[in-house]
Amino acid sequence: MDNTLLSSSLNKSFGKSLLYTLPMFLITFMFMTGGRLNFSDPYSLLATLIAFLLVNILYFMMHYSGKTDRYRVVLFIIFAMSLSFTLIKNMIAIRSSMSFSQADVLECKIPFCHLVIPMMIIPAAFTKSIIFPGSILNGFANISSMVVLWLVATIVLGRGFCSWGCFYGGWDDGFSRIRKRPVIKHINEISRWMPFAVLFMVALTAALTLVPTYCDWICPFKTVTEFEQVTSLESASKAAIFISLFGGLVVVLPILTRKRTQCSFLCPLGAINSLSNKVTPFTVKVDREVCNECFKCVEVCPLYALSREDIRAGKVSIFCSKCGKCVDACTKNAIHYGIKGVPAGHLKNFSRNLFLFVSFLFLAIFSAGAIISSFQSLLKLVF
Amino acid sequence: MKKKVKIVAGITWAFVCLILIIILFPGLNSFSASTAKLPFMKINPNYTGGEVANQIVAESCTLDIRKPVFDGLFKERKNGFVQLDWRGNLPGKIVDSIDFDHDKKIDFCIFIDRKQLKTTIDQFNKNVKNIIISTPTSYGWSVRVGLRK
Structure with a gap:
């Protein structure tokens, strides 16, 4: 039992770090390339190789330097930006706009995201249906796949999902690192429980109205994904709310506090994931x-x-x-x-190695599609 | 002894989680397909518009009249809607008489000017309220008309 380890013992030699990276190297290669490289599309090939190298270099550095967050955050931020970029690019290609129309809602074409999950539990239990205009099994970000991904990730990682799987968390994580020192240093500790209050409120209102109220009115990440077309005073109010929340909780407050304030004070899924910390x-x-x-x-x-x-x-x-x-x-x-x-x-080293493998593998594979797609678009834009 | 059992249980659970993550992505399609079969995995009628109750077939298009939707959490609500979907090659102006409750009496007449994006209704049933949504769709045109019980 290595109970007398000092911080330096978390880093490893170059060879040992390579050895620890080898399983990640092989698994990510299989997932990113499907076992073979596609030489017919050079942009796709190059984007895949860049993403593959990025992921494995970051994982190698985690072992070699003994630092975790320093390298995790790189992939986490790239994931958040890539997903928004890919989503917006696709929406503009399909709809010529970031906003979705009433027709998209009627045809149940809205991509599902994990933030809907807290609101769909009570209605699913009582009405035996999902209160979201998405697709159950087909298409991009369908409900079944997202539920399975979130469920497994939250059992395995607990609230680790918020730092190793959430494709929104990278936004406020990124902004929280802009300043070297915080301007606002103290926030009342009771604020930590805010997400539970939000969870209670949105779960209740969603159950009563059968509308995912958080997505409809509050979710700040609609600013970087998609939102309802502004056609009325109501939709304009919604837009004002989510843009203000994005500006306040995802951009300004993280810069001033050096904290992930959206995740700390607003996210209802964060509250559920906090409870799942008891299981992981x-x-x-x-x-x-x-x-x-x-x-x-x-x-x-x-x-x-x-x-x-x-x-x-x-x-x-x-x-x-x-x-x-x-x-x-x-x-x-x-x-x-x-x-x-x-x-x-x-068992400090053993625990860290096992956790890093599990969490980083999830992040690497979950983020791969969005990262490769955005790299490919950037390459096409440049060359 | 208890401490050792706890350590072994913790490490075993950690390895089970490792296996779960490794099989998650290759098995995602299969897990998702199984999840989709769960009884609650269907979209609420408030979004889908409900089941098609009646289909009127014309020369170049069809009209689906769906079942009125009043679905609430525990019981039906006082206010709901009926959804009408026109599919196929639609004319510039649509005029249809709708009997959504199958009592062989016309409940409302609907007029759609697709070019002007204008929709109006004439109600003949006191339970028919107003137009909630009237929009072009990928398959044609959809309208939701508000109803009260």
Whole structure:
């Protein structure tokens, strides 16, 4: 049991890091290329190779440097931007606009996203139907696939989904890194429970109206995906709300606080994912024997998931998304990835290696399609 | 002993999760197809417009009159709608008389000017309210007319 490890022990030699990257290399190659390279389309080939190399270099660096969040965030931000870029490009090609029409709703052509899930549970139980104008099984972002992906990811990663799978999280994560120091340093800790209040509100209103109210009125990410055509005062009000929320919670507040404020204070799925942190085997642990209570981890945590009391009690809260920022910041390696049941301070390297493989594999494969597609478009634009 | 059991259980669960993630993407189509068969995996009639109750076939197009939708969470609502879908090669102006409740009495007449994007109705049934949606679709034209119980 390696319970006396220092932070430097998380990094590995060049050869060992290569060895750890080999399974990721093979699996991502199979998923990204389907086992063979398509030489007939040079743009597609080049985009696939760039994405493949990017993913594997980032994973290699995680092992080689011992840093997690520093490399995770690169792929996470690229994923968020690529998905928005690909989605908007496709919508403009199909509809000549980012907005969807009443006809798209009537024909159930709206792509499904995981943020609808909190609102569809109660109506699904009582009406035995899904309150979303999407496709159950066919087409892009169909309901079945997205539900399966989210369900498995949330069981395996818990709220880790918010830092390793959510294709929106990269937006506020990215903006939160623009300034070196925060302007707003303190926010009342009770605000951490806001997503539960939002979850309660949207689940209730969605059940009563059979409309996914969060998507309809609140979701700030409609700004970077698609939104209802502005044809009335009501649709104009909706647009004003989601654009303001995007500006406030995804751009301005993350810059001022260096925190992911949309994820911390608004996202109802984040609340459900926080509960699923109880199920996942992977967690972040605090080794009280090594901790010198510098509280750097509390300072850097992007989701207000850590408080000084939590660290003194040797635990992290249910809001932890396992992004690894605190792990990277800890000079004593006192806060580390762990597996439930294994005491804090034990099997640090083993737990980190296993968690990184699982979480990064999910992120790499889930993001691959959007990243390759956007790289391909950029290559066509440049050459 | 209890501590060791906890450690083994934790690590075993972690490896099960590793396997889950590895099989997730190759098996996604199959898992999704199975999920789609679950009893609640169908789109609510408030979005689909409900089942087609009657189909009127003309020379170049068809009109689907769907079942009135009043679906609520626990019981039917007071207010709902009936959806009409015209498919095929539609004329510039559509005029149809609709009997959505099959009582052999016309409930409303609908007039659609596709070029002017103008839709009006003449109600003959007190339960027929107003036009909620009238829009061109990929298959033709769709209208939702508001109803009360």
